Amino acid sequence: MRFDVISIFPEYLAPLELSLIGKARRDGLLDLRLHDLRTFTTDRHRTVDDTPYGGGAGMVMKPEPWAAALEAVLAGDSKATDARRPVLIVPSPAGEVFTQAVAHELAEEDHLVFACGRYEGIDERVLDWARDSYIVRPMSLGDYVLNGGEVAVLAMVEAIGRLLPGVVGNPESLVEESHADGLLEYPVYTKPSSWRGRNVPDVLLSGNHGKIARFRRDEQLRRTASRRPDLLDVLDTTGLTKAERATLGELGFDVVDGRLVRRDPDPQP
Ligand code: SAM
Numbered sequence: 001m002r003f004d005v006i007s008i009f010p011e012y013l014a015p016l017e018l019s020l021i022g023k024a025r026r027d028g029l030l031d032l033r034l035h036d037l038r039t040f041t042t043d044r045h046r047t048v049d050d051t052p053y054g055g056g057a058g059m060v061m062k063p064e065p066w067a068a069a070l071e072a073v074l075a076g077d078s079k080a081t082d083a084r085r086p087v088l089i090v091p092s093p094a095g096e097v098f099t100q101a102v103a104h105e106l107a108e109e110d111h112l113v114f115a116c117g118r119y120e121g122i123d124e125r126v127l128d129w130a131r132d133s134y135i136v137r138p139m140s141l142g143d144y145v146l147n148g149g150e151v152a153v154l155a156m157v158e159a160i161g162r163l164l165p166g167v168v169g170n171p172e173s174l175v176e177e178s179h180a181d182g183l184l185e186y187p188v189y190t191k192p193s194s195w196r197g198r199n200v201p202d203v204l205l206s207g208n209h210g211k212i213a214r215f216r217r218d219e220q221l222r223r224t225a226s227r228r229p230d231l232l233d234v235l236d237t238t239g240l241t242k243a244e245r246a247t248l249g250e251l252g253f254d255v256v257d258g259r260l261v262r263r264d265p266d267p268q269p
Helices: 010-015 017-025 061-076 101-106 123-130 148-162 209-227 230-232 242-250
Strands: 003-005 031-036 087-097 111-115 135-140 253-257 259-262
Touching: 003 010, 003 061, 003 148, 010 017, 010 148, 017 148, 017 242, 031 061, 061 111, 061 123, 087 101, 087 148, 101 148, 111 148, 111 259, 123 135, 135 148, 209 230, 209 242, 230 259, 242 253
Parallel strands: 003 031, 003 111, 087 111, 087 135
Antiparallel strands: 253 259
């Protein structure tokens, strides 16, 4: 799979040479290319920003260098056609929220291009223009504002890259983890079994795989109910076992018309 990242700080992406993503690149599983936006400027000062029309604080990224960079990346993609357009991800706090489901969706693509904004962002016309050759997806890491798109790209490339076949050594780790099935992961423990007066739950030492699976599932439900009840609001209830429904009942959630509904903790008489 190919990734192109365009930024005025390509060196910000250096951590993508490390760990599993770095290894995947060296193994040829992931072809990641960095581009310095300033190399696509034409003036002596290599200007990438200008004042905003309409006034206001900050600067806006100029359209010309972005168009030149995006055209160069497209020209380097021999497989790109109208029917098979690369996906242009534009990090933005005003974008669609990047989730594990989106990571899975994007991991199926052949070519992802990331356009890292800085200042007040990129001139909006670039996104409109790019739709002729790219599938354009403004994408937010979450409801907060960063200084630039690079941190968001580090997170997205890692989340997408680790889903590619062969990147994570044991593919089973991708099945049993937070957000894989709409729930958070259960708590995990390692040796020693007793540490500073705190013991690993007995069931994990029992060797009884059925009981361990049940314990972990209950812990997933408990943790999700306490930390992220919003995930339970949208959980697909069709596969829930009787035991899981019972645990959810203890946690204050009932299945009503196929959806989990929080029981009113303090019903009015
Ligand atoms: N003026 C913009 C707004 O209010 O929507 C914020 C611009 S921000 C200071 C500069 C750049 O950081 C953005 O163009 C984007 O690339 C990146 N950025 C900031 N917050 C982000 C977030 N939550 N997710 C993804 N990218 C973000």
